[in-house]
Amino acid sequence: MKLRIFLIFAICTLISCKRDPKISSSQWISISKYVQYNEDGDVLKLKSGKFTYDFKKSQIPFKKVVLLNASMAGYISELGAEYIIVGVSSPEYIFSEKIQRKIKEGSIQNVGNEQKYDVEKIISLQPDVIFTNHVASFDNTYELLKNNGIQVIFLDEYMEQKPLEKTAYIKLFGKLLGMDQKAEAEYAEIEKNYNELKQLALKSxxxxxxxxxxxxxxxxxxxxxxxxxxxxxxxxxxxxxxxxxxxxxxxxxxxxxxxxxxxxxxxxxxxxxxxxxxxxxxxxxxxxxxxxxxxxxxxxxxxxxxxxxxxxxxxxxxxxxxxxxxxxxxxxxxxxxxxxxxxxxxxx
Structure with a gap:
C-alpha cells in the first residue's frame, strides 16, 4: 500500500478457489467482516472476500513467504516472523528495520513493484505462498504464478473499516504460519489496550x-x-x-x-x-x-x-x-x- 492511496488494493492444484462456499455460515469462525476460516478434519478452509481456499493441514504452516504489500509486513513483524519472508515488492515502502537489513543482506529479495512484478525471480525463490491484495489488472500474473505451483492468497485488509477487525488479521497469519498462540495473545493485548483507551477518552x-x-x-x-x-x-x-x-x-x-x-x-x-x-x-x-x-x-x-x-x-x-x-x-x-x-x- 502506498502513501497516497493507501489503499490499492486461485491457487495451485493443492488449493481450490471458488466463489460460493457450500458450508453454512454458522460453521465459519469470523476474523473480520471479510475474512473467515473453518477447520474441517484435515482441511483448513479460508474465505477472504469473494475468494475461498482449501488447505490440507500438511501444507501449513507456510515457511517461505513473498509479500506484495507493505501492510502485510506489519502482521509478520508483529509476530516476529520476518525470517520466513523470502521476497517483497517495492522494498522502498517497507519501514521495518529488520526487513530492510535482511534485504541488504540478500536473504530477502526485491521482486518488483506495482507496475511490474519479476515473475521469474518469484518462481526461482520457490515460496510456499504469496500474500497480496487482489488487483484485477494483475490476474494474468497471478495465474502464471499459480500455474508454476505457487499459492496466492488475496487479503484485502484495507477494506476493513473497524480498527480491531483490521488488527484481527494477525490471528489469520498466526493460523497460517503455525503461530496461533502468539497471534491470539498479541491480538488480545491490542484489543484490551484499545478498549481501555476508549474508556479513558470518555473521561473528557x-x-x-x-x-x-x-x-x-x-x-x-x-x-x-x-x-x-x-x-x-x-x-x-x-x-x-x-x-x-x-x-x-x-x-x-x-x-x-x-x-x-x-x-x-x-x-x-x-x-x-x-x-x-x-x-x-x-x-x-x-x-x-x-x-x-x-x-x-x-x-x-x-x-x-x-x-x-x-x-x-x-x-x-x-x-x-x-x-x-x-x-x-x-x-x-x-x-x-x-x-x-x-x-x-x-x-x-
Missing part, C-alpha cells in the same frame, strides 16, 4: 470537531462516516464533520464544500505526510482560508517515516491501540500527559 467532557485528509488537485477526499478514520475519531471521543455519513469509502468534496462544512473545526488530522504548514500551502494555497489551518491544530502522519516508507501503513495497520492513543493525545492531551505521539506529528 470536551468533544471537539475534527476534519480529516487533504486535497489532491481540485478534490478533497474525506473519509466516509463509516471508515476506519471516522471510527478512530469516534472512539477517541471526538466529533468527525461527516459523522452522519454512511459511506465506507472516501467522500469527494470541493474546497468550497469543505470550507462551508468545516466551521468550528478545532483539529485537522491525517493531513498527509507533510512536514510543515508552509509545505502544505505550497501544495494548495487555499488551505490558508480555513480557520483550523490558522487557529486550530493540524496533524500529519509523518511521525514514523523514512523516505518513502511510512510505518503508519505498516505497524499502524496492526497496532490499532497505538493509533487510537495518538488520536486521544491529540484531542484530549490532558488524559495522556506523558505520552509522545507515535504516528502523528503536529505541523508548525
Amino acid at each position: 467532557t470536551e468533544k471537539p470537531l475534527v476534519l480529516a485528509n487533504e486535497m489532491y488537485g481540485d478534490v478533497w477526499y474525506l473519509p466516509g462516516g463509516k471508515t476506519s478514520v471516522a471510527n478512530y475519531i469516534s472512539d477517541a471521543n471526538a466529533q468527525y464533520i461527516l459523522k452522519d455519513n454512511n459511506e465506507e469509502k472516501a467522500v469527494t468534496m470541493s474546497f468550497e464544500q469543505v470550507f462551508s462544512t468545516a466551521k468550528g473545526v478545532k483539529y485537522w488530522v491525517n493531513a498527509g505526510s507533510h512536514t510543515s504548514k508552509k509545505e502544505m500551502l505550497n501544495m494548495n494555497p487555499f488551505y490558508s482560508k480555513l480557520d483550523v489551518f490558522n487557529k486550530g491544530y493540524v496533524y500529519g502522519i509523518a511521525g514514523r517515516e523514512k523516505e518513502k516508507a511510512n510505518d503508519f501503513f505498516e505497524s499502524g495497520i496492526v497496532r490499532a491501540d497505538w493509533v487510537l492513543k495518538d488520536y486521544i493525545k491529540i484531542f484530549h492531551p490532558e488524559l495522556l500527559p506523558d505520552y509522545q505521539l507515535t504516528y502523528m506529528k503536529e505541523l508548525q
Whole structure:
C-alpha cells in the first residue's frame, strides 16, 4: 500500500478457489467482516472476500513467504516472523528495520513493484505462498504464478473499516504460519489496550470537531462516516464533520464544500505526510482560508517515516491501540500527559 492511496488494493492444484462456499455460515469462525476460516478434519478452509481456499493441514504452516504489500509486513513483524519472508515488492515502502537489513543482506529479495512484478525471480525463490491484495489488472500474473505451483492468497485488509477487525488479521497469519498462540495473545493485548483507551477518552467532557485528509488537485477526499478514520475519531471521543455519513469509502468534496462544512473545526488530522504548514500551502494555497489551518491544530502522519516508507501503513495497520492513543493525545492531551505521539506529528 502506498502513501497516497493507501489503499490499492486461485491457487495451485493443492488449493481450490471458488466463489460460493457450500458450508453454512454458522460453521465459519469470523476474523473480520471479510475474512473467515473453518477447520474441517484435515482441511483448513479460508474465505477472504469473494475468494475461498482449501488447505490440507500438511501444507501449513507456510515457511517461505513473498509479500506484495507493505501492510502485510506489519502482521509478520508483529509476530516476529520476518525470517520466513523470502521476497517483497517495492522494498522502498517497507519501514521495518529488520526487513530492510535482511534485504541488504540478500536473504530477502526485491521482486518488483506495482507496475511490474519479476515473475521469474518469484518462481526461482520457490515460496510456499504469496500474500497480496487482489488487483484485477494483475490476474494474468497471478495465474502464471499459480500455474508454476505457487499459492496466492488475496487479503484485502484495507477494506476493513473497524480498527480491531483490521488488527484481527494477525490471528489469520498466526493460523497460517503455525503461530496461533502468539497471534491470539498479541491480538488480545491490542484489543484490551484499545478498549481501555476508549474508556479513558470518555473521561473528557470536551468533544471537539475534527476534519480529516487533504486535497489532491481540485478534490478533497474525506473519509466516509463509516471508515476506519471516522471510527478512530469516534472512539477517541471526538466529533468527525461527516459523522452522519454512511459511506465506507472516501467522500469527494470541493474546497468550497469543505470550507462551508468545516466551521468550528478545532483539529485537522491525517493531513498527509507533510512536514510543515508552509509545505502544505505550497501544495494548495487555499488551505490558508480555513480557520483550523490558522487557529486550530493540524496533524500529519509523518511521525514514523523514512523516505518513502511510512510505518503508519505498516505497524499502524496492526497496532490499532497505538493509533487510537495518538488520536486521544491529540484531542484530549490532558488524559495522556506523558505520552509522545507515535504516528502523528503536529505541523508548525
